[in-house]
Amino acid sequence: MSVLIEAKNLGKTFVDNSIRLGPKRAEVRAVDNVSFQIMKGETLAVVGESGCGKSTLGRLLLRLIEATEGHVSMDGKDLTNLSRQEMRQMRKNMQMVFQDPFGSLSPRRTVAQIISEPMDSFGMIRDKSHRRERVAELLELVGLPAIYMDRKPRQFSGGQRQRIGIARAISVHPSFIVADEPVSALDVSIQAQIINLMQDLQESEGFSILFISHDLAVVRHVADRVAVMYLGRIVEIGPKDQIYAAPHHPYTEALLSAAPHPDPTKEIERIVLQGDVPSPTDIPSGCAFRMRCPIAKDICSSDNPKSVEIMPGHQVACHFAAPHPITNAQRPT
Amino acid sequence: MSKPLLEIRDLNVSFGTKDKPLCVVNDVSFSINPGEAIGVVGESGSGKSMTALSILQLVPTPPARVTGQVYFDGKDLLQLSNSELTSIRGKEIGFIFQEPMSSLNPVMTIGDQIDEAIMLHTDLSADARRVKVLELLRLVGMPDPETRIDVYPDQFSGGMRQRVVIAIAMACNPKLLIADEPTTALDVTIQAQVLDMMLDIRKQYNSAIMLITHDLGVVAEFCERVIVMYAGHILEDADINSLFASPKHPYTQGLLKSVLTLTEKQHRLYQIQGSVPPPGTIKEGCPFRPRCPVRMDRCAVEMPPMKSYGPTHVAACWATAEGVE
Numbered sequence: 001m002s003v004l005i006e007a008k009n010l011g012k013t014f015v016d017n018s019i020r021l022g023p024k025r026a027e028v029r030a031v032d033n034v035s036f037q038i039m040k041g042e043t044l045a046v047v048g049e050s051g052c053g054k055s056t057l058g059r060l061l062l063r064l065i066e067a068t069e070g071h072v073s074m075d076g077k078d079l080t081n082l083s084r085q086e087m088r089q090m091r092k093n094m095q096m097v098f099q100d101p102f103g104s105l106s107p108r109r110t111v112a113q114i115i116s117e118p119m120d121s122f123g124m125i126r127d128k129s130h131r132r133e134r135v136a137e138l139l140e141l142v143g144l145p146a147i148y149m150d151r152k153p154r155q156f157s158g159g160q161r162q163r164i165g166i167a168r169a170i171s172v173h174p175s176f177i178v179a180d181e182p183v184s185a186l187d188v189s190i191q192a193q194i195i196n197l198m199q200d201l202q203e204s205e206g207f208s209i210l211f212i213s214h215d216l217a218v219v220r221h222v223a224d225r226v227a228v229m230y231l232g233r234i235v236e237i238g239p240k241d242q243i244y245a246a247p248h249h250p251y252t253e254a255l256l257s258a259a260p261h262p263d264p265t266k267e268i269e270r271i272v273l274q275g276d277v278p279s280p281t282d283i284p285s286g287c288a289f290r291m292r293c294p295i296a297k298d299i300c301s302s303d304n305p306k307s308v309e310i311m312p313g314h315q316v317a318c319h320f321a322a323p324h325p326i327t328n329a330q331r332p333t
Numbered sequence: 334m335s336k337p338l339l340e341i342r343d344l345n346v347s348f349g350t351k352d353k354p355l356c357v358v359n360d361v362s363f364s365i366n367p368g369e370a371i372g373v374v375g376e377s378g379s380g381k382s383m384t385a386l387s388i389l390q391l392v393p394t395p396p397a398r399v400t401g402q403v404y405f406d407g408k409d410l411l412q413l414s415n416s417e418l419t420s421i422r423g424k425e426i427g428f429i430f431q432e433p434m435s436s437l438n439p440v441m442t443i444g445d446q447i448d449e450a451i452m453l454h455t456d457l458s459a460d461a462r463r464v465k466v467l468e469l470l471r472l473v474g475m476p477d478p479e480t481r482i483d484v485y486p487d488q489f490s491g492g493m494r495q496r497v498v499i500a501i502a503m504a505c506n507p508k509l510l511i512a513d514e515p516t517t518a519l520d521v522t523i524q525a526q527v528l529d530m531m532l533d534i535r536k537q538y539n540s541a542i543m544l545i546t547h548d549l550g551v552v553a554e555f556c557e558r559v560i561v562m563y564a565g566h567i568l569e570d571a572d573i574n575s576l577f578a579s580p581k582h583p584y585t586q587g588l589l590k591s592v593l594t595l596t597e598k599q600h601r602l603y604q605i606q607g608s609v610p611p612p613g614t615i616k617e618g619c620p621f622r623p624r625c626p627v628r629m630d631r632c633a634v635e636m637p638p639m640k641s642y643g644p645t646h647v648a649a650c651w652a653t654a655e656g657v658e
Contacts, residue, residue, distance in 0.1 A: 049520035157608045187376035192591035192602040217593035258525035260550030262592050264573045273522045276490045
């Protein structure tokens with residue numbers, strides 16, 4: 001397997017000039033020194049709570065926002081220093097699926113216009129009949145009847161709109177898709193449809209996915225590898241099965257145990273974290289998780305733990321990284 | 334069995350005109366016993382929130398038309414006047430809304446907002462009420478309540494605001510607590526905190542709880558009984574173990590099969606075809622029919638009646654009744 005996307009020491013600090021804290025401007029460290037790779041055809045899931053920087057990370061990879069530090073490369077080509085024109089050529093290979101199927105489709109355009117826009121802007125459409133042909137193909141591919149192409153988004157349900165958003169993303173045959181919470185706005189019965197669709201398409205088209213989600217159950221199903229983020233940092237990254245069976249970071253363990261389990265016969269010992277996620281404008285010194293960590297010691301407030309490889313491909317950033325086998329009830333069967 | 338605390342009979346809620354009604358709640362009947370935790374599960378548009386809101390006449394009429402009976406302590410809540418209801422809302426029945434951001438008043442301190450409910454329903458002095466407010470803040474796990482009591486909602490995170498909303502709902506020790514998606518807007522670790530806290534409160538106060546949610550995981554951990562709603566109808570009503578072990582309605586079966594868990598590895602997810610019909614599109618027969626894998630001719634004509642499958646398990650399905658699997 002070869003590397004498709006590589007992020008090296010990627011960082012993003014947002015500066016808010018409108019808020020002044022004395023002489024200091026308000027700074028939000030949204031992504032902090034993040035490095036990882038995504039292989040061809042692989043799904044890497046990024047999980048974390050709101051404000052952990054997972055959406056910012058996705059946008060950084062696509063260079064929808066500019067990084068303040070570090071590099072992103074695709075197929076060995078550094079994207080960070082490309083000119084606008086060069087970047088535009090690369091964009092054909094990278095697409096995005098958004099969370100909100102209501103906000104991400106223009107209400108005034110027809111489905112055909114929405115889906116063909118990326119193809120139009122990369123000159124992949126020859127003429128009118130070719131456009132309709134391609135749109136029809138794409139609609140069939142995502143499980144919608146081709147006769148819907150002249151309708152407007154308001155005539156579709158949330159799940160159908162998400163299918164339209166996916167058709168738009170795959171229209172240019174991208175090799176990389178960032179999917180930002182693609183199913184979290186959908187009902188349970190519709191979630192399954194969209195997840196199946198994305199997996200089928202990935203199998204036939206072979207693209208890689210960065211799957212951003214807060215839902216560990218969804219991630220368990222779609223991901224090959226999982227990265228857990230907390231306050232802008234990746235605290236643990238590794239193969240899915242290892243992360244779910246034996247999380248090594250106390251935050252990963254707490255996240256896994258916090259998810260409600262749809263089985264009344266299983267008693268789960270839940271680790272309930274105290275307190276809230278600190279504000280990203282005021283990240284604690286040392287390990288960002290220490291304020292809520294059940295096993296924090298003195299060293300955690302002075303030294304930010306470095307990411308250490310504990311098993312091939314499995315890295316943890318914790319001074320006291322140790323396997324935390326989760327309770328029997330949650331152990332994968 | 335003891336007398337139910339709340340009994341809903343043939344509740345119907347509809348919008349639209351007399352000639353073209355849009356029914357969002359159809360012939361809903363169920364009861365809640367004292368101290369019971371009951372979950373109402375359904376997808377968006379299933380009518381679960383509408384059912385809860387109509388219990389306290391919180392659905393504006395007009396435009397809505399609400400018919401049926403809602404008996405609480407022997408009184409039909411739907412027949413009460415607004416002033417009569419005031420003595421029940423917040424005192425006998427507490428309500429927790431989904432949105433912790435918008436259900437608090439931004440220009441009142443949280444202490445005053447909790448106090449409001451106590452002031453309305455008791456004769457306690459201001460000092461005694463403040464003591465009570467502090468007690469409630471401690472109950473919902475608010476750190477440092479003495480300073481937080483005089484703070485405005487914008488200084489709180491989502492989880493903390495939801496704790497305040499719960500403190501308000503619990504202020505008068507209600508017999509019934511209606512919680513409409515109380516943890517949906519919260520992060521997983523905060524959801525765990527709030528659910529834990531609600532379980533503690535339930536143990537202490539022994540209130541009955543009606544928990545509205547779309548999350549089967551939350552229901553499995555919190556409730557004793559589940560009502561499954563779909564397009565305004567109750568399709569299944571069962572105790573929690575029986576429902577998860579042997580769901581009778583094809584919709585419930587599909588929901589349980591398609592739900593993602595942390596443990597099971599499936600290669601392909603089970604999916605229920607199609608989507609929830611918009612209100613008003615299915616006028617006769619079973620609302621789940623267009624998506625149902627075991628539908629029969631009869632389903633198009635007649636809504637199946639509730640059939641019993643054990644002492645605490647009923648479901649409305651023709652196919653299940655005839656033993657089709």
